Amino acid sequence: MRKDHETRKTEIIQSALDLAAQVGVSAVTTQSIADRVGIAQPTIFRHFKTREAIFHAAIEFVASALFKALEPVLAKTGPADKQLRKLFSVHLKFISKRHGVPRLLFSDRLHVEDPRLRETVQNIFARYIGVVSSILKRGAQQGVFRTDIDPDETAKFIAATMQGLFLQWSVSDFNFSLQEQEEKLWNYVWAATGHR
Amino acid sequence: MRKDHETRKTEIIQSALDLAAQVGVSAVTTQSIADRVGIAQPTIFRHFKTREAIFHAAIEFVASALFKALEPVLAKTGPADKQLRKLFSVHLKFISKRHGVPRLLFSDRLHVEDPRLRETVQNIFARYIGVVSSILKRGAQQGVFRTDIDPDETAKFIAATMQGLFLQWSVSDFNFSLQEQEEKLWNYVWAATGHR
DNA sequence: AACCTATGTAAGTGATTACTTACTTACATA
DNA sequence: TATGTAAGTAAGTAATCACTTACATAGGTT
Numbered sequence: 001m002r003k004d005h006e007t008r009k010t011e012i013i014q015s016a017l018d019l020a021a022q023v024g025v026s027a028v029t030t031q032s033i034a035d036r037v038g039i040a041q042p043t044i045f046r047h048f049k050t051r052e053a054i055f056h057a058a059i060e061f062v063a064s065a066l067f068k069a070l071e072p073v074l075a076k077t078g079p080a081d082k083q084l085r086k087l088f089s090v091h092l093k094f095i096s097k098r099h100g101v102p103r104l105l106f107s108d109r110l111h112v113e114d115p116r117l118r119e120t121v122q123n124i125f126a127r128y129i130g131v132v133s134s135i136l137k138r139g140a141q142q143g144v145f146r147t148d149i150d151p152d153e154t155a156k157f158i159a160a161t162m163q164g165l166f167l168q169w170s171v172s173d174f175n176f177s178l179q180e181q182e183e184k185l186w187n188y189v190w191a192a193t194g195h196r
Numbered sequence: 197m198r199k200d201h202e203t204r205k206t207e208i209i210q211s212a213l214d215l216a217a218q219v220g221v222s223a224v225t226t227q228s229i230a231d232r233v234g235i236a237q238p239t240i241f242r243h244f245k246t247r248e249a250i251f252h253a254a255i256e257f258v259a260s261a262l263f264k265a266l267e268p269v270l271a272k273t274g275p276a277d278k279q280l281r282k283l284f285s286v287h288l289k290f291i292s293k294r295h296g297v298p299r300l301l302f303s304d305r306l307h308v309e310d311p312r313l314r315e316t317v318q319n320i321f322a323r324y325i326g327v328v329s330s331i332l333k334r335g336a337q338q339g340v341f342r343t344d345i346d347p348d349e350t351a352k353f354i355a356a357t358m359q360g361l362f363l364q365w366s367v368s369d370f371n372f373s374l375q376e377q378e379e380k381l382w383n384y385v386w387a388a389t390g391h392r
Numbered sequence: 393a394a395c396c397t398a399t400g401t402a403a404g405t406g407a408t409t410a411c412t413t414a415c416t417t418a419c420a421t422a
Numbered sequence: 423t424a425t426g427t428a429a430g431t432a433a434g435t436a437a438t439c440a441c442t443t444a445c446a447t448a449g450g451t452t
Contacts, residue, residue, distance in 0.1 A: 002418050002429055024308030026222055030410065040431050042412080047429090051410065106302045111366050112220030121367055149383075156364070157384045163363045164356025170307050171317055187345075188353045192388035198399055198448055226440065236401050238442080243399090247440065 008047050011037050013058050021099035025055070025107035055109060056117060062101055063124045067131075069094050074131065080139030081194065087135065088162075088186055089179075095166060096178040102170040105163070129155040136193065145193055154193055161185060204243050207233050209254050217295035221251070221303035251305055252313060258297055259320045263327075265290050270327065276335030277390065283331065284358075284382055285375075291362060292374040298366040301359070325351040332389065342391055350389055357381060 003011075015036040019028045030051055034041040048054045073086045095101055104110060110117055132155035139145035146154075165181060199207075211232040215224045226247055230237040244250045269282045291297055300306060306313050328351035335341035342350075361377060 005428080008429085024304040026304040026309070029408085031408090039429090041410090042432085043430055045411065103304075103307060105363070106304075106307050108220040108222040108299075108303050108305075111299060111302050113222070115369070118367055118369065125364065125367065153380055154384070157357065157381065160360025160364060160381075161353065161357050162360065164358065164360035167301070167359045167363065168321065168352070168356060171314055171321065173311070173314065184349055185353065185356075188350070188388045192384045196392075201398080204399085225438085227438090235399090237440090238402085239400055241441065 005047060008037070008039075008043075009057070010061075012044060012047055012054060013061050016054050016058050017062070017098065017100035017104075019100075020058075020103040020107075025103055025109050028054075052114060052117075055104070055114065056120065058100075059104065059117060059120055059124070062098065062104075063127075066091070066094055067127070070131065074135075079144055080135050080142055081144045081190070084132070084135050084139070085186055085190075087132070088182060088189075091162065092178045092182050099174055102166045106167065106170055125159065129159055131155075132158055140195075144195055146195055149193070157192070158189055161189060201243060204233070204235075204239075205253070206257075208240060208243055208250060209257050212250050212254050213258070213294065213296035213300075215296075216254075216299040216303075221299055221305050224250075248310060248313075251300070251310065252316065254296075255300065255313060255316055255320070258294065258300075259323075262287070262290055263323070266327065270331075275340055276331050276338055277340045277386070280328070280331050280335070281382055281386075283328070284378060284385075287358065288374045288378050295370055298362045302363065302366055321355065325355055327351075328354055336391075340391055341389055345389070353388070354385055357385060 012033055015033050016028050019032055019036060023032070030044045031041045033054070034044050044051075044054075048057070069090055070087060073083060073090055076083050076086070105121075110121060129152065133151040136145050136151040136154055140147045140151070162185070165178070165185060169176065169178060208229055211229050212224050215228055215232060219228070226240045227237045229250070230240050240250075244253070265286055266283060269279060269286055272279050272282070301317075306317060325348065329347040332341050332347040332350055336343045336347070358381070361374070361381060365372065365374060
C-alpha cells in the first residue's frame with residue numbers, strides 16, 4: 001500500500017477538495033482526509049507540514065487546472081466576443097463539476113484565517129481579470145466591444161457577476177445548473193460591454 | 197450590572213457581528229462574545245439557547261436594518277433609474293459600515309454548517325431581488341428600463357454583481373472603498389438594463 | 393418584609409482538534 | 423544481500439470548544 005510522495009500528495013489534495021464540497025472547509029480535518037485516502041492521520045503530516053499547507057496546495061491545484069482548461073479558448077484568434085462567450089462556457093462548466101471550489105471561496109479559512117491564502121486567491125483573481133481584459137482589448141480593436149471603457153475595470157465587473165452567481169449557487173446548495181444561467185448572464189454582460 | 201433580556205440580546209448580537217468582522221465567524225466563540233459584552237461565558241446561554249441561535253438572530257438583525265435603510269428609497273416615486281441608483285448607493289454605504297456582513301456571507305457556517313441559516317439568507321436574497329425587480333418593472337413602464345428582459349432575472353443579475361463586488365472587497369481585506377466602485381458598477385448595470 | 397423570577401457566575405464535562413513522539417516496515421540502490 | 427531513506431503507524435498531548443450543573447443574588451411584586 002506504500003505510495004510515492006507525489007501520488008499521496010495529490011490524493012490528499014483531491015480528498016480535501018471532495019470533503020470541502022461535502023462537509024465544508026472547516027470540517028475538513030486531517031483525520032477525515034486520512035480516512036478518505038485510506039491512511040493513518042499522522043501520515044498526512046509526512047506529506048504536508050501543516051493542515052494549512054493542504055489548502056494552499058488545493059487552491060494552487062485548482063487554479064492551475066482552471067487556467068489549463070481555459071488555454072484552448074485563449075489560443076483562438078476569431079471574433080473576441082465569441083471567444084469571451086466560450087470562456088464563460090468553459091469556466092462555468094469547470095466550476096459546476098467542482099463544488100469544492102465555491103466552498104473554499106466562501107470559507108472563513110480563505111477570508112480571515114489564512115491571510116497568505118487570501119493573497120494567493122487575489123493573485124488568481126488578478127490573473128483571471130488579466131485574461132478577460134486582454135480579450136476585451138482585442139475585441140475593442142475588432143470593433144465588437146465598447147472602446148469607451150477601461151478593459152481592466154470591465155474584466156473586474158465580469159468576474160464579479162460570475163462570483164456573485166457562484167455565491168447564489170452555493171447558498172442554494174447547488175440547487176440549479178450553472179449552465180442554464182450561462183446564456184442569461186452572457187446577455188447582460190454582452191449588453192453592457194458590446195459595441196453598439 | 198444586571199440588564200434586561202432584550203438589552204443583553206442585542207449586546208450579544210452586536211458583539212458577535214463586530215467579532216465576525218475582526219476574527220471571522222468560526223472564531224466567534226461564546227467565550228469571546230462574553231468577554232466583549234463583559235459577562236461570563238455561561239451567561240450567553242441565558243439569552244440564547246445555542247451558539248447557532250446567535251448567528252440566526254444576527255442575520256435577521258442585519259437584514260431588518262438593511263431593509264429599514266432602504267425604505268426611504270423605496271418610498272420615492274420619481275424616475276425609476278434614479279431610484280435604483282439611490283438604492284445602490286444606500287446598499288453599498290450600509291455594507292461598507294458593517295464588515296461583519298460579508299464575513300457572515302462568506303462563512304462555512306452559512307454555506308454548509310447551518311442549512312436553516314442558508315434558507316434564511318435565501319429568503320433575504322429573494323426579498324432583495326423582489327425589491328429591485330419592482331423598481332425595474334416601474335422603470336420599464338416609464339420607458340427608462342429595457343422592456344425585453346425578465347425583471348426578476350435582471351434583479352438576480354444585479355444582486356450578483358453586488359455580491360461579487362463584496363467578495364472581491366472581502367478577499368482584498370476591505371482594502372478599497374465600496375463607494376468608489378459605486379459609479380463604475382452602476383455604469384455597467386445601466387448599460388445592461390437601460391432603455392435605448 | 394417576604395418572595396419569586398430572571399440574570400448572573402464558578403467550576404466543571406466530554407468531545408474534538410492539529411500536531412508530536414517513538415517506533416516499524418517497504419523498497420530502491422549499492 | 424545489506425543498508426539507508428522515506429512512508430507508514432499507535433498512542434499520545436495540550437488546547438479549545440459548546441454546553442451543563444449547582445448555586446448566588448438583584449430587583450420588581452405582593
